[in-house]
Amino acid sequence: MDVSQGSVLITGGAGGFGGATARRLAALGAKVVLADVADERGQALAAELGNGATYVRTDIRDEASIERAVATATALAPLRAVVIAHGGPPPPDKGGRTVGRDGGRVSTAHFAHMINVFLVSAYTVSAVAAQAMAANEPLASNQRGVIINTASIAGFEGQPGQVPYGAAKGGIIAMALNLARDLAPLGIRSMAIAPGTFLTFAYGAMGNDKAQETFGPLVLNPKRMGDPDEYAMLAQQIVENDFLNATTIRLDGGQRF
Ligand SMILES: NC(=O)c1ccc[n+]([C@@H]2O[C@H](COP(=O)([O-])OP(=O)(O)OC[C@H]3O[C@@H](n4cnc5c(N)ncnc54)[C@H](O)[C@@H]3O)[C@@H](O)[C@H]2O)c1
Helix, strand or coil, X not given: CCXXXXXXXXXXXXXXXXXXXHHHHHHCCCEEEEEECCHHXXXXXXXXXXXXXXXXXXXXXXXXXXXXXXXXXXXXXXXXEEEECCCCCCCCCCCCCCECCCCCECCHHHHHHHHHHHHHHHHXXXXXXXXXXXXXCCCCCCCCEEEEEECCCHHHHCCCCCHHHHHHHHHHHHHXXXXXXXXXXXXXXXXXXXXXXXXXXXXXXXXXXXXXXHHHHHCCCCCCCECHHHHHHHHHHHHHXXXXXXXXXXXXXXXXX
């Protein structure tokens, strides 16, 4: 998919994965729209990227907000790629094992929150973006657009205490093929990336050194956390390589726990 004459929408665009991907896709000539709630970081990155890059405050829990973000992108140029890489607000109560040592259980409200933030929102962004892409003139390759979702290795082998998050990310993995099948007649591809442990803003509060010390040894090789640009390299490859479709690629240095 040649995005040089198109726009690209990135949810969580001011974040670790989103920001790194924005830099790479902007370098290909795409007009990048950063959809996030981190106003300061988003505006600063849009200014750094130039070439029409725009920050649009977007709450991924709000369908109308997502529609506005997609409209912002299509107003700039035909939407050719969407990268879905947002986090979300914390759950309403504490998580943990489904039934903890104290006999309490993880609430349904907690589970539903995680599914909403990580799966329902990803479906909405995918569907609204695909609807906009369907109106694009196809390129000479007969392609109209590409959707990249972010799963997690927790969608394959979640840890104790990760039922809600693992279920949401398992849903992303299932959606990769289903979306690809639905959207194939429109010339739109669907892929997902399942990252292992990456040093993004999500680990900011912990401090980079402490995060590396804690999580680096869990990786098979290399023995360190992933760099967000390693995610962005794969996202760029997925955008550019039309034969990548309908699957989830693990990106985890071999981590299996
Ligand atoms: N970092 C990892 O190790 C890792 C591993 C596997 C999967 N993931 C997934 O990658 C995705 C991105 O995470 P990241 O590590 O880049 O985190 P990050 O914190 O660096 O970025 C997430 C971004 O989402 C934004 N955001 C938060 N709430 C939002 C909302 N309501 N609406 C729109 N944007 C909102 C944040 O402001 C932030 O900029 C998440 O889905 C996460 O589950 C991360």
